[in-house]
Amino acid sequence: xxxxxxxxxxxxxxxxxxxxxxxxxxxxxxxxxxxxxxxxxxxxxxxxxxxxxxxxxxxxxxxxxxxxxxxxxxxxxxxxxxxxxxxxxxxxxxxxxxxxxxxxxxxxxxxxxxxxxxxxxxxxxxxxxxxxxxxxxxxxxxxxxxxxxxxxxxxxxxxxxxxxxxxxxxxxxxxxxxxxxxxxxxxxxxxxxxxxxxxxxxxxxxxxxxxxxxxxxxxxxxxxxxxxxxxxxxxxxxxxxxxxxxxxxxxxxxxxxxxxxxxxxxxxxxxxxxxxxxxxxxxxxxxxxxxxxxxxxxxxxxxxxxxxxxxxxxxxxxxxxxxxxxxxxxxxxxxxxxxxxxxxxxxxxxxxxxxxxxxxxxxxxxxxxxxxxxxxxxxxxxxxxxxxxxxxxxxxxxxx
Amino acid sequence: xxxxxxxxxxxxxxxxxxxxxxxxxxxxxxxxxxxxxxxxxxxxxxxxxxxxxxxxxxxxxxxxxxxxxxxxxxxxxxxxxxxxxxxxxxxxxxxxxxxxxxxxxxxxxxxxxxxxxxxxxxxxxxxxxxxxxxxxxxxxxxxxxxxxxxxxxxxxxxxxxxxxxxxxxxxxxxxxxxxxxxxxxxxxxxxxxxxxxxxxxxxxxxxxxxxxxxxxxxxxxxxxxxxxxxxxxxxxxxxxxxxxxxxxxxxxxxxxxxxxxxxxxxxxxxxxxxxxxxxxxxxxxxxxxxxxxxxxxxxxxxxxxxxxxxxxxxxxxxxxxxxxxxxxxxxxxxxxxxxxxxxxxxxxxxxxxxxxxxxxxxxxxxxxxxxxxxxxxxxxx
Numbered sequence: 050x051x052x053x054x055x056x057x058x059x060x061x062x063x064x065x066x067x068x069x070x071x072x073x074x075x076x077x078x079x080x081x082x083x084x085x086x087x088x089x090x091x092x093x094x095x096x097x098x099x100x101x102x103x104x105x106x107x108x109x110x111x112x113x114x115x116x117x118x119x120x121x122x123x124x125x126x127x128x129x130x131x132x133x134x135x136x137x138x139x140x141x142x143x144x145x146x147x148x149x150x151x152x153x154x155x156x157x158x159x160x161x162x163x164x165x166x167x168x169x170x171x172x173x174x175x176x177x178x179x180x181x182x183x184x185x186x187x188x189x190x191x192x193x194x195x196x197x198x199x200x201x202x203x204x205x206x207x208x209x210x211x212x213x214x215x216x217x218x219x220x221x222x223x224x225x226x227x228x229x230x231x232x233x234x235x236x237x238x239x240x241x242x243x244x245x246x247x248x249x250x251x252x253x254x255x256x257x258x259x260x261x262x263x264x265x266x267x268x269x270x271x272x273x274x275x276x277x278x279x280x281x282x283x284x285x286x287x288x289x290x291x292x293x294x295x296x297x298x299x300x301x302x303x304x305x306x307x308x309x310x311x312x313x314x315x316x317x318x319x320x321x322x323x324x325x326x327x328x329x330x331x332x333x334x335x336x337x338x339x340x341x342x343x344x345x346x347x348x349x350x351x352x353x354x355x356x357x358x359x360x361x362x363x364x365x366x367x368x369x370x371x372x373x374x375x376x377x378x379x380x381x382x383x384x385x386x387x388x389x390x391x392x393x394x395x396x397x398x399x400x401x402x403x404x405x406x407x408x409x410x411x412x413x414x415x416x417x418x419x420x421x422x423x424x425x426x427x428x429x430x431x432x433x434x435x436x437x438x439x440x441x442x443x444x445x446x447x448x449x
Numbered sequence: 450x451x452x453x454x455x456x457x458x459x460x461x462x463x464x465x466x467x468x469x470x471x472x473x474x475x476x477x478x479x480x481x482x483x484x485x486x487x488x489x490x491x492x493x494x495x496x497x498x499x500x501x502x503x504x505x506x507x508x509x510x511x512x513x514x515x516x517x518x519x520x521x522x523x524x525x526x527x528x529x530x531x532x533x534x535x536x537x538x539x540x541x542x543x544x545x546x547x548x549x550x551x552x553x554x555x556x557x558x559x560x561x562x563x564x565x566x567x568x569x570x571x572x573x574x575x576x577x578x579x580x581x582x583x584x585x586x587x588x589x590x591x592x593x594x595x596x597x598x599x600x601x602x603x604x605x606x607x608x609x610x611x612x613x614x615x616x617x618x619x620x621x622x623x624x625x626x627x628x629x630x631x632x633x634x635x636x637x638x639x640x641x642x643x644x645x646x647x648x649x650x651x652x653x654x655x656x657x658x659x660x661x662x663x664x665x666x667x668x669x670x671x672x673x674x675x676x677x678x679x680x681x682x683x684x685x686x687x688x689x690x691x692x693x694x695x696x697x698x699x700x701x702x703x704x705x706x707x708x709x710x711x712x713x714x715x716x717x718x719x720x721x722x723x724x725x726x727x728x729x730x731x732x733x734x735x736x737x738x739x740x741x742x743x744x745x746x747x748x749x750x751x752x753x754x755x756x757x758x759x760x761x762x763x764x765x766x767x768x769x770x771x772x773x774x775x776x777x778x779x780x781x782x783x784x785x786x787x788x789x790x791x792x793x794x795x796x797x798x799x800x801x802x803x804x805x806x807x808x809x810x811x812x813x814x815x816x817x818x819x820x821x822x823x824x825x826x827x828x829x830x
Binding site for chain 1: 478479480481482485487493494540542544545561566813814
């Protein structure tokens with residue numbers, strides 16, 4: 050009989066909470082260090098410490114460990130998308146149709162440029178198309194967080210966030226549609242080819258819609274109390290993340306739908322303007338540490354050259370789309386260029402998409418990774434700097 | 450050291466009783482209806498949109514000022530104000546911004562404000578420190594044309610008796626920094642913090658005024674006329690007397706009505722010359738002014754000439770009665786009767802804002818309603 054059962058057994062098993070705390074702490078400290086010493090955005094610090102602790106560095110945060118933190122990452126991502134969705138204002142897009150035109154133009158042109166560049170490099174059409182579709186989206190998390198960190202406010206900030214939200218949706222719809230192409234490639238039945246994308250798109254939108262309806266009903270009943278509304282929204286965000294996962298739907302699309310609809314359906318202004326970001330900051334730190342840990346420096350060697358072409362094509366496509374409509378859409382001269390720069394960061398969601406296709410068809414995922422992951426690595430590091438530069442240059446950052 | 454010859458002090462005559470209006474306006478975001486910082490983008494967009502009048506930056510990036518041209522008639526002034534409103538609203542909507550009237554934003558934090566980057570505004574920040582940012586309050590200025598400097602001085606003094614009228618009829622700043630101030634116009638308390646606020650000194654002619662100004666200049670206290678933040682001041686450059694105590698009303702219609710009141714009152718004062726300029730007006734001035742700020746038309750009012758104490762509401766209604774024949778000649782009967790109805794019912798923009806808060810339960814909603822009220826139809830277009 051053992052007398053010391055009350056003592057922990059070694060080796061210790063990984064504990065999700067300790068892991069979360071450790072990632073938060075190391076992220077926050079490195080972020081601050083990077084800001085003070087190098088005057089870089091804190092996010093760069095989060096990614097760097099992730100990179101150091103992850104597969105490319107000390108390998109403490111391997112895939113298994115990150116699996117334990119999955120739930121926190123999903124919440125973080127859910128909050129980012131919800132907050133982004135809330136910034137989209139249909140009435141504005143109707144009033145400033147050039148902005149709507151700009152968003153479609155930059156999405157489509159960047160897709161075309163990336164696709165063309167990859168085809169030029171002799172990448173097979175299917176992979177070229179999926180890589181291009183993933184590249185359409187700018188990182189909502191990076192743009193939103195840098196804007197928050199700088200307390201930026203103004204036309205470049207607002208428009209960048211709206212464009213990011215829209216190109217995320219376009220990217221998602223494109224990839225989901227291309228999914229059916231993958232299904233065909235792997236000889237899936239017609240039933241799967243048609244129904245899988247349809248299920249994801251319609252299902253995700255539907256739960257987002259249901260959540261908005263519920264939130265507005267409850268907000269009306271609660272009355273104008275900001276702390277109650279904060280609890281309401283956070284509760285529904287987390288619930289929706291869980292529901293999306295359980296129903297095998299898209300967290301991205303359902304949370305974005307929730308964010309967009311809750312604002313645009315609220316004709317009687319029942320919901321108070323809760324600043325969800327205040328609560329979400331801690332999840333965001335962990336999100337970026339994790340996304341840093343997922344990056345492989347090795348990808349740079351394998352896909353660096355292709356990635357450079359891919360990034361350049363993406364930037365050209367986005368810039369042309371933005372610049373064509375900048376003047377018509379009423380912003381100042383020079384703002385268009387800054388807006389293009391602010392769209393540079395690529396989404397960590399790219400990783401998620403690459404991996405989710407990977408789980409269905411592993412061979413496919415490996416081919417895609419070479420192209421996309423190297424680009425993601427480069428843009429996760431450069432992206433925050435680009436956004437910081439654009440918002441500061443636009444004079445929209447608040448002096449510290 | 451002799452004072453420099455100052456072309457600024459040369460009084461340029463203008464048409465007697467011509468009127469013009471300046472309005473300082475709030476720029477709000479459409480998310481939580483806090484003050485935004487988009488003055489630069491809004492001004493740039495308006496620069497390439499044809500519109501009447503002029504649009505200018507103000508001390509912080511959350512404000513713009515619109516100016517009308519010079520008018521003889523209420524009707525044309527009102528029409529121009531509506532056109533300016535529509536142009537500004539349309540440009541703001543294109544940038545997803547809202548524009549609101551009202552003397553104060555109900556819940557913004559002054560420390561969040563940023564100075565609009567011009568040399569003059571940066572200088573004001575260096576001189577006045579936090580007061581410069583707190584100066585993010587919104588007023589209406591009414592210019593009344595006079596033929597010469599002496600008339601300007603005379604009219605400015607004669608108007609001082611009626612300053613509480615303008616305060617009470619325009620009061621629209623009950624909330625500041627997220628709190629109900631209990632005032633109808635809390636904006637003027639912000640103005641009072643400036644050392645050069647107050648009233649025109651008791652000079653009687655333009656040359657006496659110039660002598661006063663030059664003395665102040667020699668002391669190094671002021672550089673230009675702009676440094677005086679007086680309630681009423683002569684504006685030699687325009688050839689006008691400028692009334693500066695009004696809160697920006699919630700609508701341009703009300704702003705036009707108040708200008709018509711000033712015009713009619715000036716007509717009466719210049720034709721009848723009923724009041725000799727006297728010290729006594731300034732003895733009761735601050736008391737009456739405070740009462741108007743604090744209680745609006747419900748405040749007490751002391752008439753320095755008759756030494757009677759009554760209510761401001763009574764004095765306004767009596768004055769409006771007195772002005773009837775002058776309103777007929779100037780064609781300002783309609784706006785004056787609108788003001789009369791409001792004063793009789795003790796209604797005001799400040800009361801409207803408090804009611805909105807009662808009904809809607811949050812200051813974000815108050816600011817939203819404030820912008821809907823000002824922008825009117827262009828917002829729904």
